[in-house]
Amino acid sequence: MMSTLIIAEASLELVPEEIVQHSAVRAHARRLGKEPRSILLDRSYHHAAMLNLKDAHRRGRPDIVHLSLLEATSIPLYYNDMLRIYVHTLADKVIVIGRGVRLPKNYSRFVGLMEDLFAKGRIESAGHTLLSVEGMDFDSLLAMIRPSMVIGLSRSGDMLGAEHVASTIKDASNACIVVGGFPKGTFSAHVRERFDRTVAISRYSLEAHVVVARVLYEVEKALLGIC
């Protein structure tokens, strides 16, 4: 039995063209020994450069994707090949996480891996594709996955809890869970309209990695028991 996680509208992208010349970006790229347009946008380092960027408050947080993916790929559900994982970004790219991928726990190494992925389009090991990325919007991703049901997780959804999500996943043959990969606010209307159900698992505004950890743990318990 397979379950699917989409980290949607994720705050992960290369430095956009508008700010590649900014001094904060150039200084950071120089420290890394890379070209400004080949590094990830990161608010920790590019805050000054992001002040006039469109939708800046939702951008430049690859740490959110890093922590969420570490949660999703460090659990028995994934080890047992019962979880497919996709990252859909704010700029409509989709990263497919292959089977048995062990992502770097060190943040700088994760960032380097993502930069490598954006440069090459895929990361392979021994003929097996670990990661791939291509331009794809949220609708096209759903069309590819063809889920029987799409469950969006949002604080503003119905307060049903993570166990409820897990039992729904268990009953559906091919349901898909969507967690926002952005720092603040909520899903765009366009993505939200694709949800068959919108569920809250807490009254608190939880970090994406906490939502991922909790929901996948409940899914794992529902599908595998304590394992």
Next chain:
Amino acid sequence: MMSTLIIAEASLELVPEEIVQHSAVRAHARRLGKEPRSILLDRSYHHAAMLNLKDAHRRGRPDIVHLSLLEATSIPLYYNDMLRIYVHTLADKVIVIGRGVRLPKNYSRFVGLMEDLFAKGRIESAGHTLLSVEGMDFDSLLAMIRPSMVIGLSRSGDMLGAEHVASTIKDASNACIVVGGFPKGTFSAHVRERFDRTVAISRYSLEAHVVVARVLYEVEKALLGIC
């Protein structure tokens, strides 16, 4: 109702005296603009310098502490001031995490904060102590906390699951959960002897941050319900 988490024998320390002169350490310190003996030991950068270090396989992994603390401090149980958190290190120092602390999600900034903490002994904000560190062994920490019961989490413990741990915590007035903060192996015999119970929550060897996330989530459900 208060619960307590100890991340024990954590792989977090400053670069030890034996290797401050090693070229890998000096080069990394220079890039950071710091003295070699004031930076954290980190296998990602100091692997070559660690080859002859005693117990090297258990050392130099501050990322384990970072991820575990992010799990513990990003949850309603902690927001509601129902969780005390301590980090006990392999070198017998104890870091006390204060109330309402928001740790940096960016790994480099977390490392910088720990370096600052080791240099100053405490980190304060508006007269409130966020973090403090002092020399203290595991026994002395337990003597300070005076828990009614100590539950160690280990793959080699009794396979009872995280829910069982949570219900035990709920029934005890002041129980303490201990999770290992090291990359491989198990607790030292000395620490293990202090456990009243040793419990496994999975047959898999889970990362420390996954153990922390799962157990605290179950404790939160037991004490607060879905909140």
